Amino acid sequence: MRAICRALDLTVQIREVPRPEITAGHVLVKVHACAINPGDKAWLAGAIPGAPESLHDIAGVSGAGEVITLGNGVPPRYQGKKVAFYRSLKFSDHLVGTWSEYAQLHYLHCVILPDDANLEEYCGSLVNVITPYAFWKQVIEAGSPGIICTAGTSATGRAMIGVCKTKDLPCLALVRKTSDIQSLETLGATQVLALDAANFEHELETLAAKLGAIAVFDGVGGETLSRVAPFLPQGASIYAYGFLGGNQPFCIQTSQILIKGLHISGFGNFVSATVQDNAWSKSPRRYQQHHSLAAF
Incomplete structure (x- = not known):
């Protein structure tokens, strides 16, 4: 074949x-x-x-x-x-x-x-459902009252809205343009904020605090995450699962991390509690390290 x-x-x-x-x-x-x-x-x-x-x-x-x-x-x-x-x-x-x-x-x-x-x-539907479901399970176990989804109009972001609606978890979805808001509201989203809004930062800070959205489901990174991070609630955690922002750097003052107690980590299906099982350690077929080194 x-x-x-x-x-x-x-x-x-x-x-x-x-x-x-x-x-x-x-x-x-x-x-x-x-x-x-x-x-x-x-x-x-x-x-x-x-x-x-x-x-x-x-x-x-x-x-x-x-x-x-x-x-x-x-x-x-x-x-x-x-x-x-x-x-x-x-x-x-x-x-x-x-x-x-x-x-x-x-x-x-x-x-x-x-x-x-x-x-x-x-x-491509199954992975786009499993990723937000695995994230929901993780943040619930961590005790987060709500989440922020930075890639609201992406396939995974739309699925995240569905998961949150089903599980009754407050979700603040971010979109690039005000014209994108209606498409998510049609799916049942109740809190959508556009990056092109004149008062974006103020509304983000207010809504995130109101919803207790201390977990960020980030599929964009770059400039978007740089705008979002300084206005997150105290003790918020950023979970980066994608990089739709391409090679744009994520920039934040170290003082923001220290003062707000921000946590930044990656999130992936392979190592999530939803996907993990004993086969992870038992399987002899593991990723070859020389492949990874060759990429650099």
Whole structure:
């Protein structure tokens, strides 16, 4: 079968690779559509140590397709079904990435879709739901009364609004333009603030304090986060999960970190409590350190 693979020199190649032979607990999926996420680009660049590997270094973590073969132990209900999948939920020696004609992954990586589902519409959906759900679970355990979502109109940001609405967690969504507010309100968002508002900083500070939004779900970084950080509540924590701001630097005075007691850390599915399991430490297929070093 043909697949898009990462070479040792971190270039991308189209290769002919063996079609996977089904193994216990896994499904073989005929891939119909797959997404290109920012995480895919980072993996291709060798910038995600600890990410699950794929046989033959096949790229791609998200996709949608049809299950054609079941391994031993897989519930029969998966046979012939359309599924959306995200291969990075569980370490396995038998993973085959999604940027290929056929993908192999554990059946628990898949969500069965309606028979009439448009697979292109679902090919990147699962990761965009898991990320905000995993974040919600983490901040609830940490005792945060509310959150701020900096990438409100992104796919993950929209899913975050849905999670917060379902879980009754106050969420302040940030958008770039005032004209973007209505689209989020249609989804059920009750607190949306535009970066182009004349009194943005004052409203941010007021609303964040009112909602107790001490956890920041940041998918932008750069200039946006630089504007947001000084106006966060005391003791707020910033969790960076993405970098839609590109190479823009995040700038803040050290005194702000000290005086406000700000905490800044990364957030990723691979190491979240939602995704973590014993397979993390047991699997011999680990990210190769020389790949990471080559990226620099």
